[in-house]
Amino acid sequence: MSLGENRFLEEYEPGDYPSVALAVDLVVFAVVGSTLHVALVRRGEHPFEGDLALPGGFVGTEEDALGAAWRELEEETGLDLGAHRAHVEQLATFSSPKRDPRMRVVSVAHLALLATDGRTLPELNPGSDAASAHWYPVHAVLADEELAFDHRDILTTALERLAGRIEYTLTAAKLLPEEFALYQLRHVYEAVWNTAKLDAGNFTRKMTGALTDTGRKVTRSKGAPASVFTVKDEYLSPPMTRPTTGPER
Amino acid sequence: MSLGENRFLEEYEPGDYPSVALAVDLVVFAVVGSTLHVALVRRGEHPFEGDLALPGGFVGTEEDALGAAWRELEEETGLDLGAHRAHVEQLATFSSPKRDPRMRVVSVAHLALLATDGRTLPELNPGSDAASAHWYPVHAVLADEELAFDHRDILTTALERLAGRIEYTLTAAKLLPEEFALYQLRHVYEAVWNTAKLDAGNFTRKMTGALTDTGRKVTRSKGAPASVFTVKDEYLSPPMTRPTTGPER
DNA sequence: GAAATAGTGTCTCTGAGACAGTATCAG
DNA sequence: CTGATACTGTCTCAGAGACACTATTTC
Incomplete structure (x- = not known):
């Protein structure tokens, strides 16, 4: 019918x-x-x-x-x-x-x-x-x-x-404020994928292409200050591949 | 509530x-x-x-x-x-x-x-x-x-x-018989993506990793005989990227 | 033989991953 | 100063894309 x-x-x-x-x-x-x-x-x-x-x-x-x-x-x-x-x-x-x-x-x-x-x-x-x-x-x-x-x-x-x-969008940023540092975004990926093996350096290189640097910095309790970004592109190309092997937390 | x-x-x-x-x-x-x-x-x-x-x-x-x-x-x-x-x-x-x-x-x-x-x-x-x-x-x-x-x-x-x-699964094979030749699968991709610029050689190399060769061959009206495959893996890794630029048909 | 097609070889270039190195902060 | 963190540099390797090449078929 x-x-x-x-x-x-x-x-x-x-x-x-x-x-x-x-x-x-x-x-x-x-x-x-x-x-x-x-x-x-x-x-x-x-x-x-x-x-x-x-x-x-x-x-x-x-x-x-x-x-x-x-x-x-x-x-x-x-x-x-x-x-x-x-x-x-x-x-x-x-x-x-x-x-x-x-x-x-x-x-x-x-x-x-x-x-x-x-x-x-x-x-x-x-x-x-x-x-x-x-x-x-x-x-x-x-x-x-x-x-x-x-x-x-x-x-x-x-x-x-x-x-x-x-993996292929910046939807993870929806779990963060409009402006955020890369370590925050990395923590979101680690939380969702339940993994801890994301290399900070490579993550930075991968993501910065789809983000806009506000020029401002934030400092955590320790370490060098991190740049503050906003989302520029909704899509990641090529996609980010989820680590398959390795120890889950 | x-x-x-x-x-x-x-x-x-x-x-x-x-x-x-x-x-x-x-x-x-x-x-x-x-x-x-x-x-x-x-x-x-x-x-x-x-x-x-x-x-x-x-x-x-x-x-x-x-x-x-x-x-x-x-x-x-x-x-x-x-x-x-x-x-x-x-x-x-x-x-x-x-x-x-x-x-x-x-x-x-x-x-x-x-x-x-x-x-x-x-x-x-x-x-x-x-x-x-x-x-x-x-x-x-x-x-x-x-x-x-x-x-x-x-x-x-x-x-x-x-x-x-x-892009990341072999769902395209659902539009074909259980056994098929690579040119058929390529035609499915071209049909769905409405494109004609998929390189046959590279497509073959990409797909064969996720397929099983039955050992049999089929011949079209012209050209060399093509091997007959079945699906081995449901997922393609790394994914196949859709051509973005270029002439649409 | 000519034309068409399947599949492989080869080269280049992009980018992921591992990891070292440097700069900048707190204490 | 030390320790921690941010980010970049560098090397290697996998793989995509372009395209030449060979083999095998029909006509």
Whole structure:
């Protein structure tokens, strides 16, 4: 049957009519140090009581999924989006009929990247809801924790998407302020790829071609001052290859 | 509001309840010669009467979106999926409230790749439906034709996905029989990238590392016989870079 | 033989990776 | 001063791209 025709009113019996609840789930990432964190909610109710779950909510009648994702990002995390740079994009849609045992809920998962200075995570204020989100280290959660519903699939998909995306784009900079030093960007790559073997010198050479040097410098607690850059090109060409071998942290 | 809680039964008023019709749209690609084709339906009814549209249909109550996409692929195109290799994957979800002027329809778009020998397109048998699909050259359609609903966005997204994907995977081989010669694979790349400047020798060297030589040969009408290969590795490393400059056909 | 095609050889150039070397900061 | 860090220099090696060349087919 084609959407091109107006058949759905004729062909479907009332009980068979394919109507679903449409939700969004959010995978909210932020980096501190060289560790990638994700915002999760500890469930207090059946089903999956005690497990960790992604924040999310329903799509309203007057908004699309991306709009709902932005709204829920603010509502669920209590974030002041005026104060934090954020990037939201669609990830994938999860539509297994039994993914929520209570009723049919189709969820459009979204990937949200929050900018941090790499030293403190954005404060997650409990919104109007009781269950508030907290930050958890992503790789540890995937190794140790039970996740509600199909949220492990969603989180894995999000992590793979991000890990792949930063190979050929500067999406990693979405996790940093508009102006940043190269060691901050390097820490983001190390956090997402869960590796520590990125050579600082080669990283600098590779990245500077796609960045603009502001001319200013910042100094960490020790060592020489680092230049401050902004993103010039959204794409890296040729791509950066993820280290395959070597010790994972 | 979190999916972690059972709020949706309490918080939503009946009229406000976020219930949508869930559909799939299909972008079905196949290659003949060095031209990428897509299966489209010419609309005979309002709205968008006379425009081209993607085939699609609704998701049933007992299936997920991918299952619906496979079912609709068979129903809408009348294809005998036992006789054609096919690959279907989720593309993206389109959820703008006004994308269908008649009612709210959220569509999970899927990318479907049909295997051909590169000489003839799979026959599209009119199914039970009146409006049957036909093959159209993709790049010409995008240049010249009006597309119904947001189907231009969907088709563009599909083409970009495929064009990017074949840079670092052997997804292009999904558009060919299980065994194929390198000139066939090269034609697929040229079709998707809409280019003619792929050097045959370098292409051979690049690809053979990820392929298995069956030892057999095939001969075209002219020239030396070509070896027959199968896919060994799903991933190309390092990736193949798409030619940016140069004359497009 | 002529034309077309498959596949290899070869050369150049870009860029990744390893790692040394230099400059600049804090204490 | 020492230690830490930022960045550049340098060398090697893999691989992309251009293109010549050979081998094998049809006509």
